[in-house]
Amino acid sequence: MKNVGEAPQEELAAGLRSDRPTRNRVARSILDHGPSTVTELAKRLGLTPAAVRRHLDGLLTDDVVEAREQRVYGARTRGRPAKVFALTDCGRDAFDQSYDKLAADALTWIAERHGGGEAVAAFARARIAALADAYRAAVDAAPPEQRTEALAKALSADGYAATARSAPEPRTGEQLCQHHCPVAHVAEQFPQLCEAETELFAELLGTHVQRLATIAHGDGVCTTFIPKISTTTGMSEPHTDTSDTSDTSDTSESHTHASARTAGRNPA
Structure with missing residues (x-):
């Protein structure tokens, strides 16, 4: 008997597989446009910020992306710079760098x-x-x-x-x-x-x-x-x-x- 709230391993694996195409779209968007905020990714991909964060969590876990502070050019405004997500070397390896x-x-x-x-x-x-x-x-x-x-x-x-x-x-x-x-x-x-x-x-x-x-x-x-x-x-x-x-x-x-x-x- 499984505990309430636990998903069978098969269901979990199926969920990860169903997420993969969208997760790849998030990674590809970062590749095409450079380091991006959650808001920028959501707007480009037509997703909610919450959905983008969920896919980014998976990409962070897989070492495909990393979080950085956004670089500020010119006069700096008050407050902490927004967090952006950039591809890691591992993430770039997935895009045709095999030679x-x-x-x-x-x-x-x-x-x-x-x-x-x-x-x-x-x-x-x-x-x-x-x-x-x-x-x-x-x-x-x-x-x-x-x-x-x-x-x-x-x-x-x-x-x-x-x-x-x-x-x-x-x-x-x-x-x-x-x-x-x-x-x-x-x-x-x-x-x-x-x-x-x-x-x-x-x-x-x-x-x-x-x-x-x-x-x-x-x-x-x-x-x-x-x-x-x-x-x-x-x-x-x-x-x-x-x-x-x-x-x-x-x-x-x-x-x-x-x-x-x-x-x-x-x-x-």
């Missing part, structure tokens, strides 16, 4: 046999150049004010789940956000992959860009700042950053073609 070890071993072999970091950098540039034609066609076909968005769509087609948005004040420009990186684990060991990608973005968009954060170094999203281009001169508008420098890298490097030193690391 990481093979790729890392190959790059290690290149570095040891053919010139160290410079050889890896040459490989990274050659790799990104092979992918560049589709990105270049998309960017060139878009009007200047829509080029960042066009690049985001092209990157999404390659699995980067990228979006474009206005940069938070006091920055003037846009942010290109990649919510997924198929090579994130390899880039932890070889930041040349991030650096080559950042250089390509600068070339495609015709302006210097600044990498603010990367998934490879623990951030929830790869974030690249693209300054606003003056419509009269075609040059990047000057920018003075008075925000909290604990959240972004030193803007004294922002006038280089692409900030290679910040391309593959977390600047915070």
Whole structure:
């Protein structure tokens, strides 16, 4: 005889199986949009906050997501920052990163046999150049004010789940956000992959860009700042950053073609 309130093991297992598709939708939404609050997830998925919390509890237990305090840009408001949920390394592993070890071993072999970091950098540039034609066609076909968005769509087609948005004040420009990186684990060991990608973005968009954060170094999203281009001169508008420098890298490097030193690391 079972105690009142106890569910048979079969019923419990069936409940978990029925939850799985929605739980996967929650994880996928975090992958596509980056670290998210319960309210944001509920709105995107058409669920109640209580239902989202239930699925998040399961994902937390399975080490698929982790809870963090939301990063605040610019002036900080009163009160504690909202809690956001981000994918863990284990969670990202579920999204097509099964060849990481093979790729890392190959790059290690290149570095040891053919010139160290410079050889890896040459490989990274050659790799990104092979992918560049589709990105270049998309960017060139878009009007200047829509080029960042066009690049985001092209990157999404390659699995980067990228979006474009206005940069938070006091920055003037846009942010290109990649919510997924198929090579994130390899880039932890070889930041040349991030650096080559950042250089390509600068070339495609015709302006210097600044990498603010990367998934490879623990951030929830790869974030690249693209300054606003003056419509009269075609040059990047000057920018003075008075925000909290604990959240972004030193803007004294922002006038280089692409900030290679910040391309593959977390600047915070």
